[in-house]
Amino acid sequence: MALAWCVALAMGAPVRPANAASLVVNSLNDVFDSVCDAAHCSLRDAIHVANNTPADDTITFSASGTIAPVGSLPQIVAASTAGTLMIDGGGNITLSGQSAGRLLWVRVGANLTLQNLTITDASISADGAGVANFGTLTVRNATFSNNAAAAGGGIANFSGATLNIANSTFSSNRASNGGGALANYAGGVVSVDNSAFTGNTTDNNGGSLWNAGSLTVNNSAISANTASADGGGIANFGALTVNTVTFDRNQASSEGGALYNEGTASVSRSIVDANRATFGGGIYSGSAGGLALSRSAVVSNIALHSGGGIYNAGSSEALVGNSTFADNRANVAGGGIANAAGTLTVVNATLSGNSADVSGGGLSNSGSATLQNTIIANSAAGKDCASGGPTSSLAAFHTLIKSTGPNACNLTNSNGNRVGVDPDLGNLTGAPAYFPLNTSSPAIDAGDNISCAAPPINNQSQNGIARPTDGNGDGLAVCDIGAAEAPASPRIFLPVVRRSLVARLHHHVHTVLRAQRD
Template sequence: MGRANRGRRSRRCGTSWWLERLEDRIVPAIITVTSAADDGSGGITLREAIEAANTGTTVDGAVGTSGADTIQFAPVLAGQTITLGGTQLSISSALTINGLGASQLTISGNNTSRIFEVTSGNTVTISGLTLTNGYAATSIFSADGGAILSAGTLTISNSTISRNLAVGLGGGGGIFNTGLLTISNSTISENLAGYGGGIFNSNTLAISNSTISGNSASGDGGGIGNYCTSGDSLTLTINNSIISENSALDGNGGGILNEVGAGIARMTLSNSTISGNSTISGNGGGISNVIFDLELEGFIFGGDLTLTLNNSTISGNSAGGLPLSNGYNGGGISNSIQGSIGFLTLTLNNSTISGNSADGDGGGIINSIFGGDLTLTLNNSTISGNSAGHDGGGIRNFSEHAPPSGFLTLTLNNSTISGNSAGHDGGGISNFIIYGGYDLTLTLNNSTISGNSAVRNGGGICNDGYITASLRSTIVANNDAVGTGDDLYGTFRAEYSLIEQRAGATIRETVARSNRYGVDPLLGPLTDNGGPTETHALLPGSPAINRGFNGTPRSFDQRGLGFVRAVERTDIGAFEYQKKGSYVVPDLDNPTRRQVIVVGSPLNDTISVAVVSPTLNVTFNGKVQKFLIANIVGIVIQGNDGDDTITLTSLPVGVGGILYGGRGDDVLTGSKGNDILLGGDGDDRLLGIAGNDVLIGGEGSDSLTGGDGDDLLIGGVTLYDNIQSALLAIRTEWASALPKSTYAIRVQNLRQGLNGLPPLDPNTVFDGYYDELTADTTAGTGGLELLFADENDLLIGVVDGEQKVLVQ
């Protein structure tokens, strides 16, 4: 929509101007290291360059300033190792160190000293280096930070930190952080410490596009140890990263430990994998979350920890393994409130917990409380193939302590529990509360519990003790128990659910005759049926089809956007049977209004939509279906498999479309309105045409062209691709009135998640999977575009003079 209005600068009257003299300005120095030595024997060494920058003086030819200097390395040093002579390099000023590349330049502590210390109050950037053989110890006590000890603001990028050691009970074999630490495009591997084998963190840590692997702790936190105590606050953000093959030998948290007492911790993992981590004598093979009480000035305080997993996988982790042990718990995740107060909240969105094992309880997840309030919520997630030597192959919830009191709440929405096994009770889920002072609530909505097994009772779910368990629109079938209760054991409330085997359970119907008993739900195997997680499909003729709760249906099934609920009536379980064709369904926000839903076939489809007043005509592979325009507020088209061509030729005024290509190489063309186009898998071509559109390429090598209007183009995937409400909120903000005058405000609102909007930032926008290279093309023509891309994306078709924000 034309060029940005630059305008004129207005004159200001009565303003007092201060001008800095040129000779008073501080121009930071660029210092070039020319020698790999550490003894000052010739050339400029790294130690001399750092000293010059710290002091703002000249040291043996290295000229520093009082500004934020930069250290670089002469090309002649490529392939060499700078070996320290027995003492660390201390950084006490703002400084940038740009190496030649992690494969080209190494700094070694020579197994005699730490490599870097960053003191408090300083901002330091390190890139393009390998740091190895760092050694933190004193003659008497343990020491922290084998490679780096940081209390400042430290950014590490494109680097490798490997084979460093913090001796004894020291923390952070690779890095010990008490400041602000940001790591990107880096590897932290094979480091060793007492706590936090790879990283010890007690403040703020952000990791993106990185790998934390093969690190070990003799105590807690094999990969990362996060500690928040004494009223402190802690923030952890992990995005598009891998935490793998780390181990905690005699403590908790093989991959990650989060320990909070009298502090507040907020943690988010997005688009990441926690795999192959282990504890030998501790809980939480993948992740361990621990809340404990702390006495401060005569008062008892509990911790407050919130952990959210988005589009992430916890797989192949293990807890325990010592012979003759009493069993360790939580192969994937262990959540524990060990004090009388405290709050622990774990939320899984579009995530998978699979193939984890514990020789005690909770192969996938264990939740245990002494007191406090523990809440676990699963949305559109799958718990599969986990095993426990004792109870709770998939999930174990319990407390065996005498009161004070406590609250343990587990909620599953649109989720699947499948193929888990327990050596004792509860193949899928085990709930056990021995004392009445605790409140354990289990709620399952539109979920599927299938293919789980237990040696004793409750192949699907076992309830034992003071428990409230409710099932709504949930399938419990095809589970097995050697003892009692193949599917269910204990007392349950249920409505609009399908329970294949009732034996062993007392079921109280909250809606009379709404449940189905003794029938096979006709489920397909657990597999990729679309969406971010595996599901059990309902096969044709399933008795679960159109038998679910229809009061307040969810927008989509477990697979997310494009897999609509309530085509006629909702189905039971996590999967909604998709009948190809076009339908009109009530709008979830206002049932008096309607949405048109079009579901494609597994083959190559051609779908177009056009207004032919008074109807909206949908042409599906040559066949036309007509819908009265009155009260239509939106249209959603799901291409499914195949190479689909979907075109919005025209829509009613004020109506925007959502097009989802699904698998295959698709061509999606929007209307003149404000549309949302999602490519999905495959190499897709997205064309916004006109209006203020949101284009999301998805996986593969995609071409995105915004067309006229102000468009938001994202080369890869976002956290919100399967959440219609979030996408609609983003579109509403982006397409708001007076687009030119509010452009900067809209960008800020979306980038920062202001006014309750879903934020578009490095934690929510991903360009393909971690190990996948894409070659997306995003083109903005004639408008104000917000473009999300990285080094693998090519931006073309930019009209000269347009106002654009490029996020890389």
């Protein structure tokens, strides 16, 4: 055995400990001698040993501070050969690329977990400066900052790869072609939970995230990101699911301040606030897109042209349910929503306090629009609703519009509609924000129960009260108009008069009348 050991060393063959499990890095210097022991172990040594060990490995650090590798670290090899690898920085390690290249490469079949560390200052003219992932990558409690690449300044997730991110921060990353923080290619799968994307930028689409594969974002914040083209927060060309996410202060020079969608996008229980773009200050859904927005608030977004809250373009289909649009502004049309040649369905939404300098402060429609159980009111400019164009159509059912005539899309008091009526809304409250209905609101118990029971409402409301309730106390539970459902009101009963009392009163009246006749 000793002879074999010597021969292996002489031939330069890697040393393969049989059951290596825990490797401790005790040096911050990027020195490579292919050995990781108590005398000396760099991160480069530890990855090399892990790559040549068939068991699963964990790399931890007894030293704390910054490691600045000279060039990329060893590529993480397939788990079938080397097992899985976890690199745990313990909250005390920063990996700095010194603007001199990519830091990590995860090969096809490899499985890497990065946690409790910071990856910063990586820079490459290709994709994925922090990490290029072709395998399975898990990122937990990590920070990616100030990385720069062609696409995916922090991470590029390639076709066939899987990326899971939790409790992490991506800030001030940059990409020239798209995805300042993260780029996910077609065939890639990404999930993000409880994370923040702040101050990332791109010269193209997707200031923070660019997606052509499958992307799910939950319980996260996407803030103050910038795109020189489309999608200040996210540019989506694949399948996107967003749940309980705040988009705020993102900007796009062209379309979609918070979100640019040319794929399928489902956004629920989210806040789209104070974003800006030329078209679709909050959200832009393009000709190839399909958008579903539910139980969300679209507030204080600005479009330099049209669609302060949402711009629905071309052949895009947009479905809005149980959502509130407030204080959005467009310099031309559609302060709340602009539907331009697309198909728009709005069910149980409230559009109030929006404005447009030319037309449609609440809604501007030049496509095909259907309104059900919806409130449009209190538009600061551009009136409430404008619809027109050679191929436009608008149908409304159980919809309340405060304006009248052309300023109310020429709707009349038919199909359960209430035109020229003040909805009597309370102040904006909650998160996501909604307008509660005051007790005297004519929107209470004025909706359609069939629409409320069907998707996307499913007898739910934005404020969490199950529909329908008996909001006016008449004994009948009827769905309210708008995003919010009023709480049930105690039923009003007339006093019960006992039969004996009625009989005595009847006898008394009969006696008096008979006496008068006599």
